[in-house]
Amino acid sequence: MNSTSSAPDLDPWSFTRMYINGEYVSSSSSNTFTVRNPKDNSVVADGIPIANSDDVDLAVEHAEEAFRGPWSKFTASQRMQCLHRLAGLLEDQLIPILTLDSKTSGNPVSIIPTREKNYMVNCILYYSGWTDKQKGDYFPTDDGFVKLVRHEPLGVCAAINPFNAPIATFFFKAAPCLATGNVLIVKPSEKTPLGSLALGPLFKKAGFPPGVLQILPGDGSTGALLAQHMRVHKISFTGSINTGKLIQQAAAQSNLKRVTLELGGKSPAIIFEDADLDNALKWTINAILARSGQVCVAATRVYVQKSISEDFIHRYLEMMKAATDDLGDPQDPSVKLGPLVDQGQLERV
Template sequence: MELPTKLFINNQESSLLQWIRLHKLMIGTVSAASAAFARGPWASFSGAQRAACLLRVAALVEENAEKLAYLESLPTGRPISGIIHFDLKHMVEVFRYYAGWADKIEGRSYNEDNGFYKIVRYEPIGVCAGIASWNATFMYVGWKVAPALAAGNVFIFKTSEKSPFGALALGPLFVEAGFPPGVVQFVTGGALTGSLIASHRKISKLSFTGSANVGMKIQEAAAKSNLKKVTLELGGKSPAIVFADAPMGLAVGGVGSGFLANSGQICVAASRVLVEEKIAKEFCASIVKVFEAASKGMGADIMDPNTQHGPVVDQEQFQRIMKYIELGKKSAQLLTGGERIGNKGAFIQPTLFFEPSLDSPIWIEEIFGPVLTVKTFRTEEEAIELANETEYGLAACIYTSDLTRALRVSSKIQAGGVAINSPFLPEVNTPFGGTKQSGYGHELGKDSLLEYMNSKSVHIKSVFPFLGSYCID
């Protein structure tokens, strides 16, 4: 299968230029987007026409799912089955969801007041861009591109240099779906490409998914350039609270198997687990069994449907995770894992630590790998306090059979999303975003659609003098 090694600019594949010409390349990309928004046929597309294009993209992605998944798995080592049945399926759902919104964008009107009739219109922002992490490329295309297009914007998507092939292969599908030149463009590259996008004065909106440290740099560049609107979906150190009355099967499955999806390389992964003291021994023993079974399910054959878990993304990430594991061995009890699998590749045993010190890096910092930490608590108040002792606030999970308790605790957790008796997973029709250093703004739901539009107030004087001659007595 031929690899898509070219960028997709103005509905054409473009050779990847050397970094010394990257600035010129970005000027051309943004110019094509600006022209498409201001003067191209896209500007006259009705909501129904935009919806039809979005629906065609969804259908084409379904038709090409196996090829797209293969291209995405090559640089990351992710099993192809997971990309097809989760990432691509979710992307298709998101495009269809926002297709439904494209012809339903409406404003507001107010009765006459102080001599004026007032209306509020919602209008597309213009040239928008997205910068995505490497761990779930297709999902990020859905979250960022679909609502922007539904609202009538144009979009430049920068895929990670660690996982470029899948996104670059999407470009021709957008052409086939009927999108005019310049409306959707795909580029890739490292920090320099991201910096040029964040600081470009003709880009009016930027959605970024990545680490908190890079997010701060993105925000600074956006502010110093043209005060472009920014949505930041950043890191997480999400807690899972397991009470003694929790449905044990759901808790073990959600905390254990759910955490290991994509080898723990998920921003919402509940990597800090708080377990009520009286069930801690039973719970940890069950997690150990899940983790040890998962180690046997790891494999390098990404096409094998029996391969449930793959390696971490690259050697840089592998070395980073192994350093955290060594730190964990000094500050917590290692219950299972903690070693490399095999003598090549970037495979790491699912690792479980028990009762780390509160100042341990494995308890405080986002590891982004298959390393889970468990601490015990005695009271509900203690669990809430421990859950909130983090600079992040992306997601949380609560496991209990008491619905009243679940709702009470969820209201006190400092996070953008809370799941009850399940891992937290973004849903297409509800907003997804964090608090604290997990970012601000929202992906998904109607909230995301509004993030890609400007509101405009129009005040109409209720008396038009020039209409007097047309009045009939």
């Protein structure tokens, strides 16, 4: 049992299939991939399918059926209730799922009970409050015509998520998407898919009809199929600039689907001479070391006023050296800093 949850630890091998139409199903693809624990390169699970065009078409078909069928009949209040039930389920189930995710992401389990869990539950509750606040507009009838603007859901949407914060990104996209009456197909990163796949049944248990939320494991080829699919009407991508460009092109060359891109950044911190240096040092260090620096908003640049630069830099370097004492096994609750996700990422940074 997990010491911080009443739910049992999860078996990684239970989440090596696609989640389509409310069930775990096998893929028609013979191509698979393996996920490893970055602390020692041991196999966590293998035989995970790379969803192909038939799998994507099947997921889109079920998404359309849900969107046109039962989901379209849910009132705003009923959608809100589903999200509230989901948040309630996550109070007990999210820690084991995030612990499972730690085995492939390298994110330390020490951050789960506070920073991770509360953040995600609050995200769902926040967007649940928007289900009944989608309103249109009305314009004067000076020309004899009644002019009304009504907001309607887009329908089938897709999310291509990153490896560094897979569960958080999952809810950042799923919560507003479902709150506004859309349906969603999620493609988690091939480096960290297990936690995302484990979430599927919770949506069903919370009352979302089958097909409203589906999860397709795969690599870039699966993401490309979603980006160019003629019956996907919106795609959200979090990842590299180069891949973002390809998704933008695929969207334009297919059905001009709407696109949201969250790409790489170089986030600056600015420290003036009147700042509380102890506090500034604490948070600039935290902002670059969180998730081992694998964060798109990591403070990769620090601008310091010249009058305090020498003192700041000296103390910054000393604190960075001391931070190596926090390195260790990410599954150890006392460890604050885990490894990078894989060897490729280590060589890249």
